[in-house]
Every structure is written in C-alpha cells, then in structure tokens.
Amino acid sequence: MIESITLENFTAFKHLPLQFSPGVNLFVGTNGTGKTHLLKLLYTTLNSQRESRKKEAFEHELIQVFLPYKNRIGRLAHRLPGSVTCDVRITRNGQPLTFQFTNHSVDHVTKYQTEWPDDVGSAVYIPVKEMLADAPGFRSLYEERVIHMEKVYFDIVSKAFLPILRGPTSRDRKNLLEMIEIIMDGQVKQENEHFFLKNPSGNLEFSLLAEGIRKFGLLWLLIQNGTLLEGATLFWDEPEANINPSMIAILVQVLLHLQSQGVQIFIATHSYIVLKEFDLQRTAENHVRYFSLARDDNADIVAISGDTYLDIVPNNIGAAYTAIYDKEVERSLGL
Amino acid sequence: MTAFTEGKLQFNFPTALSHEKFDDAATHFLSHRMKAVDFIIELPDQIIFLEVKDPQHPAATPDATLKFEGDLRSGVLIKESLRPKCCDSLLYKLVTQDIDPHKPIYYYVLIALDTLSDPELVNLTDKLKTRLPIVEDRGAVQAKFTAAGKPARFIQGCMIFNLATWNRMNVRFAASVHRIP
Numbered sequence: 001m002i003e004s005i006t007l008e009n010f011t012a013f014k015h016l017p018l019q020f021s022p023g024v025n026l027f028v029g030t031n032g033t034g035k036t037h038l039l040k041l042l043y044t045t046l047n048s049q050r051e052s053r054k055k056e057a058f059e060h061e062l063i064q065v066f067l068p069y070k071n072r073i074g075r076l077a078h079r080l081p082g083s084v085t086c087d088v089r090i091t092r093n094g095q096p097l098t099f100q101f102t103n104h105s106v107d108h109v110t111k112y113q114t115e116w117p118d119d120v121g122s123a124v125y126i127p128v129k130e131m132l133a134d135a136p137g138f139r140s141l142y143e144e145r146v147i148h149m150e151k152v153y154f155d156i157v158s159k160a161f162l163p164i165l166r167g168p169t170s171r172d173r174k175n176l177l178e179m180i181e182i183i184m185d186g187q188v189k190q191e192n193e194h195f196f197l198k199n200p201s202g203n204l205e206f207s208l209l210a211e212g213i214r215k216f217g218l219l220w221l222l223i224q225n226g227t228l229l230e231g232a233t234l235f236w237d238e239p240e241a242n243i244n245p246s247m248i249a250i251l252v253q254v255l256l257h258l259q260s261q262g263v264q265i266f267i268a269t270h271s272y273i274v275l276k277e278f279d280l281q282r283t284a285e286n287h288v289r290y291f292s293l294a295r296d297d298n299a300d301i302v303a304i305s306g307d308t309y310l311d312i313v314p315n316n317i318g319a320a321y322t323a324i325y326d327k328e329v330e331r332s333l334g335l
Numbered sequence: 336m337t338a339f340t341e342g343k344l345q346f347n348f349p350t351a352l353s354h355e356k357f358d359d360a361a362t363h364f365l366s367h368r369m370k371a372v373d374f375i376i377e378l379p380d381q382i383i384f385l386e387v388k389d390p391q392h393p394a395a396t397p398d399a400t401l402k403f404e405g406d407l408r409s410g411v412l413i414k415e416s417l418r419p420k421c422c423d424s425l426l427y428k429l430v431t432q433d434i435d436p437h438k439p440i441y442y443y444v445l446i447a448l449d450t451l452s453d454p455e456l457v458n459l460t461d462k463l464k465t466r467l468p469i470v471e472d473r474g475a476v477q478a479k480f481t482a483a484g485k486p487a488r489f490i491q492g493c494m495i496f497n498l499a500t501w502n503r504m505n506v507r508f509a510a511s512v513h514r515i516p
Contacts, residue, residue: 272454321454328457329504332464332492333441 001093001264002042002233008087009078011037011066014300020266021307023259023287026275027268030316033293033301035268039125039235040065040152042266045090045097046123046233047155055112058099063107064151077103092116121231124159124222125152128238130214132160132221133206136193160218161190165226173223176257180220183250188217188224211242219254230262240271252277256286272317279309340515341373341387344447348510352377357384357424369423370416372442375434381491382440384424386417389447404448410462417444418466421490425468429488439491442467445512451497460495467493 001022007013012034027035044061051057059073068075077084084103089096095115101108127150131138135157141147142154169177181187186199196203197217206214222228239251252274259265269275275290282288291305292312304313312318337351348354357363358371374385389395390403406412421442428434444463451459470477470489480487496504498512505511 276452276454318453321452321457325453325457325500326504328460329494329500332460332494333443334439334492 002046003091003094005038005042005091006087006089007038007041009080009084010041010086010088011076011078012301013037014078014080016301016303018291018303018305020264021287021289022264023289024255024265024267024278025289025291026278027266027291027293028270028275028312028315028317029293029301033295035293036237037066039237039266039268041088042090042233043123043125043152043235046120047125049114049116049120050118054114055109058112059107059109061151062109067148067150072106073101073109074103074105077101077105079103092120121233122159122227122229123233123235124156124227125235126156126215126218126237126239127152128241129153130211130218130242131157132195132214132218133209133211135160135195135206139193156218159225159227160195160221161193162225162227164224165229169224172257172261173229176223176254177220179250179254179257180216180223183247184213184216184220188220212244212247215239215241215243216247216251219251223258228258228263232262233264233266234258235266237268238270239267240269240274245271245273248273249277249281252281256281256283259286259288270317272321275309275312275317337376339374342389342392343515344387344389344445344512345515346374346385346510346512348376348378350378350509352379358420363427365427369427370419371427372420372424375424375428377435377438380438382434382438384421384440384442384490386420386442386444387447388412388445391447391449400448404450407446407448407459413459413463413466417463421467421493425488425490436488440488442490442493444493444495445497445501446495447498447514449497449499453500456495456497456500460493463493463495469493 004019006017048057048061063071077086089098097114099109099112186197189196189198195206290312296302337348337354354376357375358373360366372384372386376383390400468489
C-alpha cells in the first residue's frame with residue numbers, strides 16, 4: 001500500500017505532504033488544484049517498477065503520462081522565478097521511493113532511489129474519457145506511430161485486453177462481476193479487438209453503447225481478467241463522468257468491495273453523490289479518507305484530510321449545493 | 336416580537352403580528368377529520384403555515400429517529416404528513432374565511448435533523464412542491480386566475496429547512512429557532 005507522499009515543487013504543488021488511507025482515498029478541489037497530477041504521479045511510480053531499469057522506465061512513464069512540451073521533464077517543476085528543484089518522496093509498505101529534477105532538466109531525473117520490490121501489484125489508471133469503443137487498432141497505432149496522447153489511454157486499453165488469469169475465480173470476484181452484469185444487462189466479450197456487450201438480445205458493439213455502461217464494462221473486464229485483485233492499486237479520475245447518478249450507488253458498492261478485497265483506490269471527483277455514497281455505504285471494515293485540495297492565501301495548494309464527509313473543508317461541492325439551496329429559498333419564498 | 340415553543344424548539348418571529356397554535360384539538364374543530372400544520376403565523380406581508388418535525392428531540396428513541404429518516408427519504412412523510420397537513424389547513428382556513436384574503440400563504444417545514452444536507456433539503460423541497468397546490472413566484476398560473484376575475488388562494492411557496500439552514504436564512508426573514516435544554 002502507498003502510505004504517504006511529500007511533494008516539493010512538483011507541477012502545481014509547492015510543498016504538499018499527504019498521508020494516505022490503505023483503502024479509498026478521495027480527492028476533491030476546484031479545477032487546477034492538482035488532483036489529476038497527484039493520481040498520475042503515483043501511477044507512474046508504480047507502473048515503472050516492473051522494469052529492470054527502473055529509473056529509465058520511470059522517466060519514460062513520467063514523460064509519456066504527463067506529456068510536457070518537447071518531452072522536457074523540467075517543465076513539470078513548479079513554476080517559480082529562478083532555479084527550482086523538484087523533490088518527491090513516496091512511501092510504500094514502509095519503503096521509500098525518491099527522485100529529484102530541476103526546471104532545467106531535460107529527459108532525466110536525478111537521485112532516483114527505490115527500495116520498492118519489483119512486484120508492486122498491478123496499477124490501473126482509468127482516465128476520464130472512456131477508451132474501449134476506440135480500442136480496435138489503437139494499441140498498434142500508439143506503438144508504431146508518434147501520437148500526442150497520454151500513455152494512460154494506451155495502458156488502460158492494454159489492460160482491458162488482458163486474457164483471464166489462470167486459476168479459479170473466487171466467490172468474491174464472481175459476486176462483483178454479477179453485480180456489474182445486472183447494471184450492464186450483460187457480459188463483455190471481445191472479438192478482433194472489438195468489445196461487445198453480450199446478452200440474450202445479441203451482441204452490441206461498444207461504439208453503440210452508452211459511455212456510462214462502457215465504464216462499467218471496463219471495470220467488469222479488469223475484475224474478470226484479474227487485474228484488480230488484492231495488492232492492486234486503482235486510480236480513477238472522475239468516475240462519475242458519463243454515469244447517471246442513479247448508478248453511482250452501485251459503482252461505490254463495487255469499489256468498496258474491491259477495497260475490502262485489498263485494492264487500494266485513489267479517486268479524483270467533483271461529484272457530491274460519489275462522496276456521499278462513500279460516506280453512507282462505508283462500514284467499519286472499510287477505510288475511506290477524504291482530501292480537500294485548495295489554495296491558501298499565498299495561492300499555494302494545501303490539503304486538509306479527514307475520514308468523514310463532514311471533514312471535507314473547504315467543500316466547494318457542498319458549497320455549490322448550498323448556493324442552490326439559498327437560491328431555492330429566494331425563489332420559493334420570495335425573500 | 337412573537338415567540339413560542341414546539342417541544343424543545345424555541346421560535347422567535349420579531350416581525351410577526353400574531354401566531355396561532357393550529358394543530359390543537361381545542362381550537363381546531365375538525366381535527367378528527369382534517370390534518371393541521373403546527374402553527375399559523377401572520378407577518379405584515381404574508382401568512383406562514385409552519386410544520387415542525389423534531390426527530391432529534393431528547394426524548395426520541397433511536398428507533399423512532401431511524402424510522403423518521405426512512406419515512407423522510409422514502410417519500411412517506413411527504414405523502415402522509417407534510418402534504419395533507421398543508422392542504423387541509425388551507426382548506427380549513429379558506430372555508431372558515433379565517434385568514435387575511437390579501438396576503439400570500441407560504442408553507443415552511445422545519446425538520447430538526449442535523450444529518451440533512453443542503454442537497455437533500457433541495458431535493459425534498461422539490462418533491463414536496465409536486466404534491467402541493469402551489470403557485471410559484473413566476474406567477475403565470477396566478478395571472479390566469481387574476482385575469483379571469485377569480486383571485487385564487489393557493490400556496491405561494493414552500494421550503495424545507497433544518498436548524499442550520501433556517502438560521503442561515505434568518506437574516507432574510509428575521510426569524511430564529513434554537514433548541515432549548
């Protein structure tokens with residue numbers, strides 16, 4: 001499990017220390033407070049551990065996931081006048097991973113050190129835009145041609161195509177798959193790089209399927225092929241995107257089950273319903289922590305964390321609803 | 336200044352001209368037939384029907400509070416309590432001609448439940464509105480009656496509050512509520 005991170009001068013962050021929950025970590029904040037950057041950085045560090053040349057793999061990941069202009073890592077340094085040194089420390093199972101770079105760095109980081117084992121479990125990053133409908137031919141295109149597209153899209157499509165894991169499927173996994181099948185009204189099948197929703201009515205190609213259902217389809221595939229198992233880490237940027245609010249409760253139920261089975265989860269969200277469903281559905285066995293990212297008086301990003309919905313301070317999502325409530329009072333009561 | 340209590344809640348309406356404890360069998364002669372809101376308050380420019388629910392009353396059992404929350408979220412409370420109380424009170428007052436005919440009538444519901452968030456209150460208010468004879472402030476329906484020479488008395492607006500939102504809006508309608516020991 002990732003336990004903590006300390007960021008010095010990385011992208012939007014001047015100085016930010018965070019202690020994570022071993023379970024679900026929910027990040028809220030207005031646009032531009034660095035939620036997605038945080039998720040991507042954690043993902044790149046994990047995703048590069050399987051390679052033998054970890055430093056080079058990490059540098060490649062960093063560039064391909066963040067896509068800085070001219071592939072210059074230095075552009076990921078916090079924007080300040082003069083020389084800026086970025087310093088990052090991430091702790092996982094008590095072991096540190098550290099690296100540095102400056103705003104003058106080109107394609108290398110310095111002082112890269114990791115005590116992490118090669119097998120850190122699978123890391124999954126689900127981006128905002130759904131990709132399965134665009135999967136046919138996409139992997140070949142990405143591997144053979146230079147296209148300006150974040151690597152997270154290639155990674156998620158590749159993981160969706162993974163064959164089923166050897167060995168029996170546990171009862172817990174079967175239950176999760178069945179929960180999602182009820183929502184999707186079918187199972188996902190793959191043929192010639194095309195994904196289909198299969199049910200008694202026939203096969204429906206993903207390009208004809210609602211984007212919200214495709215997201216459930218992706219989750220189903222990742223559980224079915226064993227990518228999301230105990231020890232895995234899931235990063236999901238705005239899971240609420242394209243999903244009808246009435247289906248968020250099931251989504252949160254599935255995510256809490258995954259957490260109970262040992263998947264650590266990081267979510268960036270703008271959705272009151274996502275936040276509140278986690279708050280309402282969590283049991284004593286679930287670990288859920290909320291992080292509110294906001295700018296202080298110096299415009300530096302700070303984080304306040306807590307273990308309940310009410311600990312989200314400032315809560316700009318709640319504030320938006322409060323504003324609606326006040327407008328409703330004004331309209332309804334003529335005040 | 337008009338001040339009154341309902342259970343363990345103390346209300347202050349500094350600008351009220353009068354208030355009436357309406358849900359009272361001694362003065363409401365059809366209480367065995369019709370439901371009634373708890374209070375009717377007359378302000379200089381409007382009439383307020385006030386219904387008070389206090390599931391966190393110190394004497395309330397945890398089971399009762401839980402049942403109340405269930406009824407609230409399932410719509411049972413709106414259907415079986417909040418709606419008939421307002422409609423029956425309106426009918427009673429109009430039939431008995433015991434209400435100022437020139438002042439708009441608003442329905443205020445106070446639910447003293449801390450866990451009710453602003454989004455839930457907005458959603459519950461919307462649900463309640465769909466079950467009331469209500470004319471919203473845009474006035475298109477009201478205008479039709481006026482144009483037809485039939486000035487109508489519907490509910491002008493309604494809102495569900497908790498203690499926090501009531502007191503937050505207090506600066507705008509000058510009435511406060513607080514829990515008494």
